[in-house]
Amino acid sequence: MAKTAGILIIGSEVLSGKVVDQNSTYLAGELRALGVDVQRITTIPDDAEIIAQDVRTFAEQYDLVFTTGGVGPTHDDVTIAAVAQAFGCGVVRHPLLEDVLRRHYGEGITAAQLRMAEMPEGGRLVGEGDLSFPVVAVRNVYIFPGIPEIVRRKFERIREQFREQPFILRRVFLRCDEGQITDDLHAVLDRFPDLQLGSYPILNNPEHSVILTLESKSPEYVEHALRFLLDRLPPPSIVRIE
Amino acid sequence: MAKTAGILIIGSEVLSGKVVDQNSTYLAGELRALGVDVQRITTIPDDAEIIAQDVRTFAEQYDLVFTTGGVGPTHDDVTIAAVAQAFGCGVVRHPLLEDVLRRHYGEGITAAQLRMAEMPEGGRLVGEGDLSFPVVAVRNVYIFPGIPEIVRRKFERIREQFREQPFILRRVFLRCDEGQITDDLHAVLDRFPDLQLGSYPILNNPEHSVILTLESKSPEYVEHALRFLLDRLPPPSIVRIE
Numbered sequence: 001m002a003k004t005a006g007i008l009i010i011g012s013e014v015l016s017g018k019v020v021d022q023n024s025t026y027l028a029g030e031l032r033a034l035g036v037d038v039q040r041i042t043t044i045p046d047d048a049e050i051i052a053q054d055v056r057t058f059a060e061q062y063d064l065v066f067t068t069g070g071v072g073p074t075h076d077d078v079t080i081a082a083v084a085q086a087f088g089c090g091v092v093r094h095p096l097l098e099d100v101l102r103r104h105y106g107e108g109i110t111a112a113q114l115r116m117a118e119m120p121e122g123g124r125l126v127g128e129g130d131l132s133f134p135v136v137a138v139r140n141v142y143i144f145p146g147i148p149e150i151v152r153r154k155f156e157r158i159r160e161q162f163r164e165q166p167f168i169l170r171r172v173f174l175r176c177d178e179g180q181i182t183d184d185l186h187a188v189l190d191r192f193p194d195l196q197l198g199s200y201p202i203l204n205n206p207e208h209s210v211i212l213t214l215e216s217k218s219p220e221y222v223e224h225a226l227r228f229l230l231d232r233l234p235p236p237s238i239v240r241i242e
Numbered sequence: 243m244a245k246t247a248g249i250l251i252i253g254s255e256v257l258s259g260k261v262v263d264q265n266s267t268y269l270a271g272e273l274r275a276l277g278v279d280v281q282r283i284t285t286i287p288d289d290a291e292i293i294a295q296d297v298r299t300f301a302e303q304y305d306l307v308f309t310t311g312g313v314g315p316t317h318d319d320v321t322i323a324a325v326a327q328a329f330g331c332g333v334v335r336h337p338l339l340e341d342v343l344r345r346h347y348g349e350g351i352t353a354a355q356l357r358m359a360e361m362p363e364g365g366r367l368v369g370e371g372d373l374s375f376p377v378v379a380v381r382n383v384y385i386f387p388g389i390p391e392i393v394r395r396k397f398e399r400i401r402e403q404f405r406e407q408p409f410i411l412r413r414v415f416l417r418c419d420e421g422q423i424t425d426d427l428h429a430v431l432d433r434f435p436d437l438q439l440g441s442y443p444i445l446n447n448p449e450h451s452v453i454l455t456l457e458s459k460s461p462e463y464v465e466h467a468l469r470f471l472l473d474r475l476p477p478p479s480i481v482r483i484e
Binding site (some may be wrong): 009012013014015016017018019020021024025028029030031032033037038039040041042044045072073074075076099105109110112113116136143149150167169177179180181182183185186189196197198199200201203204213215 | 358
């Protein structure tokens with residue numbers, strides 16, 4: 001079984017259409033490439049009660065949880081406190097993070113800026129040594145900020161620890177109507193019930209009108225399913241295979 | 243109180259990083275512009291049990307629910323059946339939709355293609371007359387397909403029925419560190435507790451480093467809060483106001 005993951009985007013600015021979320025797309029793509037099965041992506045407001053409840057649920061349901069947003073010095077940055085609340089623990093200041101902040105802001109550092117050194121009690125730093133400001137994690141929850149450039153920079157440094165056996169993906173490009181091949185798809189799934197089989201209609205493309213995706217962690221399984229499928233599909237409908 | 247909404251993106255292809263979801267961004271922006279308060283966006287796989295459970299929860303928690311994806315003729319198109327399951331009702335074929343499909347596909351129409359005429363029992367068509375293929379709705383749940391072009395075309399035709407009093411948005415662009423103005427932001431919220439106040443750090447912009455957003459449905463409330471805020475902020479930090 002693949003490791004599962006849930007992604008929690010904390011951002012009232014996304015819900016209100018002011019900012020386009022880039023983090024879920026990035027993390028979903030990266031995690032899939034690492035062989036992790038992302039099962040849910042949820043965007044919620046900067047509300048400590050809601051965040052705490054979702055973090056608790058996600059942490060129970062998925063092997064890995066990634067949050068982005070709500071980390072910073074202002075009133076709407078409530079993620080750290082909410083994650084602590086989710087696990088019924090307090091918030092503590094981490095000396096290493098405090099040190100980084102004091103060096104960055106100097107003498108005039110404010111109490112608000114020092115809040116960024118806080119983490120839920122029992123939390124840990126991930127990527128220490130590789131990142132000047134490491135990722136805070138508690139149990140299976142990894143806490144990222146909201147700014148996409150920083151999410152990328154941080155995730156790149158710690159991504160290898162999430163690597164699993166990869167998914168194998170084959171794609172079949174067809175020129176036909178989806179409704180003409182449903183029996184073939186059902187036959188494939190009857191024979192290969194563990195295959196992840198997707199069928200996607202494509203509009204306004206002169207070459208193909210449907211893309212089928214066949215996925216599994218077993219290369220043989222995908223190849224056998226692909227061969228079985230290709231034997232059934234009407235040959236003129238097949239444009240190409242990747 | 244603003245009407246609330248939840249958006250449910252049904253798409254294993256989004257979770258697996260193969261397709262970038264455009265529908266939630268579009269719907270969130272449109273709904274906000276219509277004065278609707280989007281409170282949750284969730285992406286889930288093409289799994290009838292999961293969809294049914296989330297539809298049930300969303301329909302209870304929010305005034306309006308919009309789903310995209312999982313509508314079509316193939317094995318992974320399970321949204322209609324799942325919404326029916328969510329409300330404990332069956333699936334019926336709608337004569338108008340059947341008629342549209344039969345005209346489109348002609349004599350050779352397949353059983354799979356006819357599945358697209360199905361709707362949950364007790365459902366209704368929205369946008370009839372304006373749309374050749376109307377939107378299916380059940381109670382407060384509006385069911386859209388996954389293809390972004392079609393979502394846009396359909397939503398444009400029915401959007402006016404969701405119009406509420408608009409949100410008023412003012413933005414303040416600042417050159418400062420967020421951590422230096424947190425007391426001012428707290429003071430604004432103490433005085434204007436119903437204000438939606440956002441603070442967003444901006445990287446690598448030569449002009450401004452923070453954007454504040456002030457929102458409410460009352461223009462006076464936003465203006466008073468804005469004036470109160472501007473009186474407190476250090477004048478050199480203010481770059482411009484929109």
